[in-house]
Amino acid sequence: MCSEMGSRYTGMLLLALATAAIIANLLLYFPNGQVLEPAKITDFVWFFHGFLGAGLLVIVPALMLLRGDGEACCAQRCGMLFPVLLAIQGTVGAVYCVVISSLGLLSGPFCDTGGGNYTYPFRNDSLEDSYLFNQPTWATCQEPEHIVLWNVVLFSILLGIGIVEAMLCLSQVISGLCDIYCGTCIRKGQDPSTRL
Numbered sequence: 001m002c003s004e005m006g007s008r009y010t011g012m013l014l015l016a017l018a019t020a021a022i023i024a025n026l027l028l029y030f031p032n033g034q035v036l037e038p039a040k041i042t043d044f045v046w047f048f049h050g051f052l053g054a055g056l057l058v059i060v061p062a063l064m065l066l067r068g069d070g071e072a073c074c075a076q077r078c079g080m081l082f083p084v085l086l087a088i089q090g091t092v093g094a095v096y097c098v099v100i101s102s103l104g105l106l107s108g109p110f111c112d113t114g115g116g117n118y119t120y121p122f123r124n125d126s127l128e129d130s131y132l133f134n135q136p137t138w139a140t141c142q143e144p145e146h147i148v149l150w151n152v153v154l155f156s157i158l159l160g161i162g163i164v165e166a167m168l169c170l171s172q173v174i175s176g177l178c179d180i181y182c183g184t185c186i187r188k189g190q191d192p193s194t195r196l
Contacts, residue, residue, distance in 0.1 A: 010168055011065030014090065017168075018058040021097065021161045024154050025050020031109075031144040031151070040118055042151060044104035049097040054162050057093025061086040061169060084176035090169035097162030101155045105132065109151040111141035 028045040030036075064086050108122030108131055121140045122131040131137045131148065138148040 007065045007172070010172060011062045011067075014058055014062035014165060014168055015066065017161050017165050018055050018062060021050040021054035021058075021158055021165075023050075024157045024161070025055065028151070028154050031147045034144050036144065040110065042104065042107075042110045044100055044107065044155075047100045049100035049104075049162075050158050052096075053093040053100065054097035054158060054165055055093075057096075058090045058165050058169065061090040061172065065172070080176055080180050084173055084180065087169045087172035087176060091166055091173060094162045094165035094169055097158055098166060101159035101162060104155040105152065105159065106130070109141060109147045111147045112143035113140055114142055 025045070025048065028050070029041060031041070061083070064083055108120055110118055110120055112118050113121050122137070131140075132152065141147050144150075
């Protein structure tokens with residue numbers, strides 16, 4: 001975590017990913033660009049996994065990493081604990097996004113299967129018979145138009161974002177713990193033997 005340049009690049013990447021996750025989650029509320037009644041929106045969208053999980057919970061550690069303070073974090077080991085805790089928070093948020101996105105992909109969209117009957121037509125499919133691998137079954141959903149493709153693309157994007165964010169935040173946790181416990185943080189011009 002004391003590598004200032006690496007932390008800043010990680011922070012910029014996390015900030016961009018968090019912003020993309022918030023936008024993708026927002027788009028899930030408007031299937032195919034349509035405004036629907038809240039009761040007709042897929043239930044996993046309401047878990048705010050893009051807003052809260054991969055968004056806000058990751059933005060905080062991203063901003064901390066962007067702030068830098070490579071030399072200041074090395075001043076004391078106790079001062080390095082806060083960035084580790086924020087990175088753990090980001091990891092938890094990203095994993096939450098991965099779990100909810102996976103469940104959203106597995107259950108499929110909430111759609112009209114004909115005659116105004118909104119249901120989850122793919123919810124009880126086994127993985128072998130999953131709608132994800134059987135594109136002709138997507139025609140089961142008649143309204144909103146292209147809802148299956150909309151949900152598959154956006155939940156997949158959120159799943160990918162969550163995985164990348166989790167790896168980046170976890171790498172910051174490991175780096176920070178190594179800095180705290182192993183004392184790998186050395187300031188410029190300091191003799192390693194006089195570190196502590």
